[in-house]
Amino acid sequence: MTANWEKIEKNVGVLEVEVDAEQVALALDKAFRKVVQKVNVPGFRKGKVPRGIFEARFGIESLYQDAIDILLPDAYTKAIDEAGIDPIDRPEVDVEQFGKGQPFKFKAKVTVKPEVKLGDYKGLVVPAADAEVSDDEVNAELERLQQRHAELVTLDEGPAQMGDHTSIDFEGFLDGVPFDGGKGENYSLELGSGSFIPGFEEQVAGLNIAEEKDINVTFPENYQAENLAGKAVVFKVKLNELKRKNLPALDDEFAKDVSEFDTLEEYKADLANKLKERKAKDAEVARETAIVDKATEAAELEVPQVMVDSEITHMLKDFENRLSQQGMNLELYYQFSGQDEAALKAQMQADAEKRVRNNLVLEEIAKAENLEVSDADIEVELENLSKLYNRPAEELRNIFAANGYLQDMGSDLKVRKAVKFLVDNSKSA
Incomplete structure (x- = not known):
């Protein structure tokens, strides 16, 4: 087998490949053994038709595509190795010659990795990053942990606030008509989570339990439902349930509950190290x-x-x-x-x-x-x-x-x- 690589533009080139006639003959033999299992010829069992009779009845050309499918993958792989190229996409293959007793010739238009011309890469100077931890950062981490260990308490009355966990019923209307996918019952929504389109959660805040309200919002221009993209709609919303976080006190007891330390100061020191x-x-x-x-x-x-x-x-x-x-x-x-x-x-x-x-x-x-x-x-x-x-x-x-x-x-x-x-x-x- 021979392979010749010629670049035609930037990172695209043509790989010309020639596979010798002996390999073509072997591929035709394999193709025959595969195809003969599927053909019916009167007087012969499946898979037992002699090669000569098969070719006389169907023609040698009936084996060509299967033989090409057998030869091409291995020939292409060997050719790119021989040419020393690194393809990054499927090649465009054009078979130029294939026949019994002939070499197999094909061209492959190949996209390869682009050439990289390195600049300076040794002795690069970059600022040293600061790894010091401030008291404010420790306190912020402590407050985050406090939020994580907060208990959700069901409230009997409102109004709802940002950060609250709510259960709501809602139905959306476009020009007074309900639209698909715009209805939900007892839907769990944390206000401030950004789960709904902009402006929705902020308007739920302020509602009291069992109170209903019309919420006016506009869908984003790039919204996936084309019939709603950029449209102003009204959601009829009812607040069913309201839960609020009850934050634990930041004291020694908190430290004992969430860590192996006995005091808050010890816990804060460990947080600072981590x-x-x-x-x-x-x-x-x-x-x-x-x-x-x-x-x-x-x-x-x-x-x-x-x-x-x-x-x-x-x-x-x-x-x-x-x-x-x-x-x-x-x-x-x-x-x-x-x-x-x-x-x-x-x-x-x-x-x-x-x-x-x-x-x-x-x-x-x-x-x-x-x-x-x-x-x-x-x-x-x-x-x-x-x-x-x-x-x-x-x-x-x-x-x-x-x-x-x-x-x-x-x-x-x-x-x-x-x-x-x-x-x-x-x-x-």
């Missing part, structure tokens, strides 16, 4: 991000949209997984947020492009600095994942190998090594 550790880790991440951003800004490259689209797909899947952990799904999210898939993808566009750009630069730095991932590195990562998921490392290895993820793991580890290299070779302002 906040400092967390802030130090956040500072480390912020420093890494700043260094990578600086190295990326100094590089020259054009990011293909196909790579951005692929990253958006991954981000959308991750977002959907996080929603499911919270008992939600994308459909509900679109309903509550007023967005649709197109709007959410557009929102992810800039972040996805930045991620792709950063990864491309980091991969090029790893290449320039000969940073490699060893089998030992893979084993360490598998052991870390084993502890995280509480599953044997060998089991995880088999799962990743079966799904083709070990190579992705190696790529991720190489990128991490590039980040560490940048950090190790940077300076603090």
Whole structure:
């Protein structure tokens, strides 16, 4: 087999491939063994038709497409390895020649990773992040914990306030006519949560139990239901139940209830230490991000949209997984947020492009600095994942190998090594 790669524009080129006639003959044999199992010829059982009779009746050409399907994937894979290119999208394949006794010739228009011209990436100077913790930060964390351990108390009377938990009935009307999806009974709503369209929750505040009120709001212009987007509507709302947080006192008893400490001062000291550790880790991440951003800004490259689209797909899947952990799904999210898939993808566009750009630069730095991932590195990562998921490392290895993820793991580890290299070779302002 021979392969010839020629670049035609930016990160697009044509791969010309020729597979020898012997391989074509073997592929035709495999195709015949596959097809003959499905044909009916009088006088012969299925799968027992002689090759000569089959070709005389159906023609050798009837095997060509199956033979091409057998040859093409392996030939394309070997060709990109021989050409040393890194495709990022499905190729556009044009078969130029295929026939019995002839070489198989095809051209593939291939989009590959863009060239990256590195700028300065060693000795980058970034400000040192502050990891000190103030008394105000400790008190804010203490108040957050106080809110978490608050008891919800059912009230006999109102009025409702922002932060209260309510149960409401509601029905929405557009030009005096009820609209689909605009009705709910005994719906649980925390005022101030932002669950409803802007302005709704603020108008529920002030209602007394059993009181009814007409609430006027306007749907966002980008709301997924086109018949409601940008429209002014009226919701008839009734407050059924009202609960308010009863905050525990911040004293020694509180410290005993929520921690292993006997006094509030001891608990606050422990909180301060934990906040400092967390802030130090956040500072480390912020420093890494700043260094990578600086190295990326100094590089020259054009990011293909196909790579951005692929990253958006991954981000959308991750977002959907996080929603499911919270008992939600994308459909509900679109309903509550007023967005649709197109709007959410557009929102992810800039972040996805930045991620792709950063990864491309980091991969090029790893290449320039000969940073490699060893089998030992893979084993360490598998052991870390084993502890995280509480599953044997060998089991995880088999799962990743079966799904083709070990190579992705190696790529991720190489990128991490590039980040560490940048950090190790940077300076603090």
